[in-house]
Amino acid sequence: MLLFCPFCGPRDETEFHYLGEPKARPEPAAEVTDAAWAEYLYVNANPRGEAREIWLHRTCMDVLVMTRDTATNATLSVESSRPA
Amino acid sequence: MSGFRLPTGGAIDRGRPLAFTFDGAPYLGAAGDSIASALLANGVRIVGRSFKHHRPRGVWGAWTEDPNAIVDVTRGGLTTPNLRAAVESLENDLAVRSVNAWPSAADDRSAVIDSFARFMPSGFYYKTFVWPRWETFEPMVRAMAGLGRLDPRNRPPADNPHVNAHCDMLVVGAGAAGLAAANAAARAGRTVILVDDHADIGGQLAHRGGTIDGGDWRAFADGVRAAVVAAGGRVMTSTTAFGVYDGNLVCAWERRAQLPDALWRIWPKRIVAAAGAIERPLVVPDNDRPGVMSADAALVYLRRHAVLVGRRIAVATNNDSAYAAAEALAEAGAAVEIFDSRADVPATTLKVTPSVVVEAVEGRSGVTAVKAGGRTHAADVLLLSGGWTPTVHLFMQARGKLRWDERVAALVPAAAIEGLRVAGAANGAFTLDAALREGHAAGGGEGPAPNAPPGLYRVTPVWPAPDAPGRRWIDFQSDVTLKDVALAAREGYASVEHLKRYTTLGMATDQGKTSSVNGLAALAAVAGRGIEEIGTTTYRPPFTPVPMTVVGGRRRGQLMNPLKRLPLEADHRADGAQMREYGGWLRPAWYGPDDSDLAIQREAKRARETVALFDGSSLGKIEVIGPDADKLVDFHSYNRLSTLGVGKIRYGFMLSEAGTVFDDGVTLRLAPDRFLVSCSSGHADAVAMRLEVWRQDRFDPRRVVVHDATAHWATLTLSGPRARDLVAALDLGVALDDAALPHMAFATGRFAGAPLRVARVSFTGDRSYEMSVPASRARSLRERIVAALPAFGGGLMGSEALMILRAEKGYVVVGKDTDGATMPHDLGVLGPRAQRKDEYIGKRSLFLPAAEDPDRKQLVGLAVEPGEQPLPTGAHVVEDAGQGRRSLGYVTSSYRSPTLERPIALGLVAGGAARIGQTLAVYHLGAVRRARIVSPVAFDPEGGRLHGGRADA
Known part of the structure; x- marks a missing residue:
């Protein structure tokens, strides 16, 4: 499978590390309910088809937001996790 | 005798005779023969036996589809099992043996099985060998089953390269359609990789001949080859494109003369599948x-x-x-x-x-x-x-769909799929002119296609009725007949996937290349449905068997999962180190050729008495640098680090977001804007990655950077009562008195013209000095230390002795003395949870109800009587629970302490802190012992030795 890095171009999947679905970390801890925290930790949408995912390209160490089709493993779009 | 060699013709070299044996009998073939053609030329009719009934089998096909001529081939004394005689080139001095037959294919003692064939219908094994238990019959059935025999001495070297290649168009099959496709694409300037599993190009043209553009097809083929090369592509023969994967990656197995086979990973923009038909x-x-x-x-x-x-x-x-x-x-x-x-x-x-x-x-x-x-x-x-059955494997692997084309009585691709087109006989175009037109179009050709005289192909299938008389084979190798299919369908196995598994139709080594459509037609007739409606079983790679050596390539042995090596490995080995793997690193376990237990005990005892040298170079060393470095390390760590003074060291945990202990280690503050995060050897990559990910996620990446310096530094640790004296003797120019360099502080200096760092941290409980220098200076430093050791009665220490010392002190190894649920307070570290108001990784999880469960497993020590054997690691601490035992936890570390002269152990026990003083049962493999729950700290509970001087002080 080929994945895409906005800096390095198409690269083999073995260069990448999957980090999870994009989620806002609930804070501050004192104001977060048990349920909300558990949801942050353990509940994922895991869609079939178009999915937004956070990946790390381990060779350039950039954190990426990838939109992929989980049924075909096609990369639909990719951007750096932070604005240029 | 029936087959024989003609005096002229053919693509063989009569001047190069090749001697070989088949089932022990000598024969002669010629260069250019396959094993099968040489057998046929010698009049050999029986080349093997069928899998189930041991029926005699002759050669059916002339290439990969042949289901019958499966042979073990011995060359140079090494045997390769289960080769296809129709594909394998003949070589001089091959010893060829039929499989599934003994003593020979022609005279097979198991042939009597066929007399019972009518008692062995579909599902015979499922129906028969179930009483009293399948296991009763399994050894006998297994002994009779199987094809060739593995030769344990045949261990080919791991020298098969994997090659990545990119191209505009990959054309699979160099027959008429493939040649036309490659021709069109190459002449339009595209880079083409044209592969064919034969040693030559031409496909059907090579034995049927043909006229293209008014001349012999070979002239056309030569032109295509030249055009492909001129456009920057390549023509690869003896290369099997065996599978298509995500993103239209195609893997191909290239058989090379005088060179190891290669695996090609081809990334084409477009694929033309023109693999022909069978x-x-x-x-x-x-x-x-x-x-x-x-x-x-x-x-x-x-x-x-x-x-x-x-x-x-x-x-x-x-x-x-x-x-x-x-x-x-x-x-x-x-x-x-x-x-x-x-x-x-x-x-x-x-x-x-x-x-x-x-x-x-x-x-x-x-x-x-x-x-x-x-x-x-x-x-x-x-x-x-x-x-003819189109070879649609790549198309089907890419999840294409087939339709039944009555005109050619074949399953052909129903609709195009992204990036992959099927052309020629693989698409049901069974005449030369039609194949050329399809190939030309698939290759993006404009203008007229290469032309050939109009051909005609007509077919009218006659499918026998399911109850037709006689034994009619559908799958030759696994002995599936028309009756078997009919019986399976009557018994309810009407889905094609069920039929396959119940009858083994298409499950032989040829994977149904000759049998699938006949099987589908039979099932369709029984079920009263159309062939298209029945559908096919799932096509999966590989198209033909590919050697595992080729798939594995060079990633075998140590390259399968390469070890990390210490810069001083050669020096350790020269001193007799026994090297073992710890967390992905190859490190000295102990020194000396003698019994490991004695050596380890000796090293541990000496470290407590005098001083020991330990190589700590594999410990993670990750620098966090920048004005916001303090913010990042605070968020990353359970213990607050921003309050650490420059020149000081703090020990702490890193938690997962679930609040569990992810790793531990010390952090040094090198400067106000510079921290050195040290972590355990096996976690350095993961800790560096975590820091980097959070840096980009949560902080301003312009104000903090992460740099993994683990491999840059070598760290040599001296530990023991004489450690300070020895370091002083090294004359490093660093002030060593405790006021200048107290425990949990570090000093810097120079060594051999390079930076030196001396840190007072201890994983032994004794006064220790960690000396870090650039890896290039490691040998000089070690040589100086080793020369000084004897004067202080010191010696070398490997990882095993260190494990004893740290366990005596109750120091944990994360992942050994912790499990996936251990939180810092389970290890007795409560401060940050109670005190820190700011955010850090895992914080919220420490306040979930589960985190406050009084029955959480907590770190304890386990004591037995001095004369007893150490407790087995992994043994369960148990209590009576009515009918049986309930596990309260388990032993995580267990050693014999040479200093205390008794066994010591650490464990995780439910509510362990409150159980100190209790005696509990410890269960292991049926035996029950007693152990007292004690403090994890078995040695020097006051901690005085961290600051101690001489052993006799």
Whole structure:
């Protein structure tokens, strides 16, 4: 499978590390309910088809937001996790 | 005897005879022979036995589809099992042995099994060997099953390269359609990779011939080859494109002369699959007799290998393609007679009987006569042509869909799929002119396609009724007959996937290349449905068997999962180190050739008495640098680090977001804006990655950076009561008095013109000095230390002794003394949870109800009587629970302490802190012992030795 890095171009999947679905970390801890925290930790949408995912390209160490089709493993779009 | 070699013709070199044996008997072949063609040239008719009934089998096909001639081949004393004789090139001095037969294929003692065939229907094994238990019968059935034998001495070196390649277009198959596609693409300037699994190009053209653009096809093929190369592409023969994967990655196995085979990972922009088609048998009675073979294969053996497969050849067909083969065989000298199931037959000079089908084939160990049209016709070979099955494997692996094309009686691709087009015979275009047109279009060709005289292919399948008389084979290798399919369908296995598994249809080594469509037609007839409706089983890579050595490539042995190596490995080995793997690093376990236990005990005892040198270079060393470095390390760590003074060191945990202990280690503050995060050896990559990910997620990446410096530094640690004296003797120019360099502080200096850092941290509980220098200076520093050791009674220490020392002190190894649920307070570290107001990784989880459960497993020590054996690591601490025992936890570390002269152990026990003083049962493999729950700190609980001087002080 080929994945895409906005800096390095198409690269083999073995260069990448999957980090999870994009989620806002609930804070501050004192104001977060048990349920909300558990949801942050353990509940994922895991869609079939178009999915937004956070990946790390381990060779350039950039954190990426990838939109992929989980049924075909096609990369639909990719951007750096932070604005240029 | 039936087949023989012709005096002229064929692509063989009669001047290079090759000697070989088959089942022990000597034969001669010629360069250019396959094993199968050489056997046929020598008149060998029985080349193997069927899998289930041990029926005699002759050569059916001339290439990868042949299900019968499976052989073990010994070359140079090493045997490779289960090769296909029709594919394998003959070499001098090969010893070839049939599989599934003993002592030989011609005289197989298990052939008697066939007498019981009528008692062995579909599902025979499932139905029979179930009482009292399958396991009773399994050894016997397994001994009889299987094909070739593995040769344990045959261990090919791991030297198969994996090659990545990119191209505009990959064309699979260099027959007419593939050549036309490659031609069109290359002439439009595209880079083309053209692969074919034969040693030459041409496909069917190579044995059927043909006229393209008014000349011999070879002129056209040469032009294509030149055009492909001129456009920057390549033509790869003896290369099998065996699988297509995500993103249209195609993997191909290249067989190379004088070089190890290669695995190609080809990333094309577009794929043209032009893999041709395979002739299928007619489902007539006794169609498995040796001497019954594919009509096309007989033509291949004639034209490629100059082998005439018989002298009196009967040809049974339902289509036009067999006529060319029949005429060529007659021209070569055989008496040929055609039986066509159709009334409307093509014009031919040969004797044709229209509207007849074969009713029986005679000859137990080889065809002697064919019964057709109510008459018996003498014959030594029966050729069957039941139509053609397109080779759609790559298309189907890419999740294509098929439709039944009545016109050509074949399953053909129903709709295009992204980036992959099927052309030529693989798409049901069975004439040369049509294949050229399809290939030209698939290659993006503009203008007229290469032309050929118009061809005609007509076929009218005659599927036998499910209850037709006689034994009619569908799958030759696994002995599946028409009756078996009918029985399976009656028993309810009406889905094609169930049929396959119940009858083993298509599960032989050829994966149904000749049998699938006949099986589907039979099932369709029983079920009263169309073939398209029945559908096919799932196609998966590989198209043909690929050696695991090729798939594995060079990633074998140490390269499978490369170890990390210490810069001082050679020095350790020179001193007798026994190297073992710890967390992915190869490190000294102990020193000396003697018994490991004695050496480890000696090293641990000496470290407590004098001083020991330990190589800590593998510990993670990750620098966090920048004005916001303090913010990042605070968030990353359970213990607050921003309050750490420059020159000071703090120990702490890193948690997962679930609040569990992810790793531990010390952090040094090198400067106000510079921290050095040290972590355990096995976690350095993961800790560096975590820091980097959070840096980008949560902080301003311009104000903090992460740099993994683990490999840059070597760290040599001296520990023990004489450690300070020894360091002083090294004369490093660093002030060592405790006021200047107290415990949990570090000093910097220079060593051999490079930076030096001396840190007072301890994983032994004794006064320790960690000296870090750039890896390039490691040897000089070590040599100086080793020279000084004897004067202080010191010695070398490996990882095993260190494990004892740290366990005596109750220091944990994360992942050994913790499990996936251990939180910092389970290890007795409560401060940050109570005190920190700011955010850090895992914080919220420490306040979930589960985190406050009083029954959480907590770190404890476990004591037994001094004379007892150490507790087994992994043994369960148990309590009585009515009917049985309940586990309270388990032993995580257990050693014999040479200093305390008794066993010590650490464990995780539910509510352990409150149980200190209790004696509990410890259960292991049926034996129960008693152990007292104690503090994890077995040695020097006051901690005085961290600051101690001499052993006698």
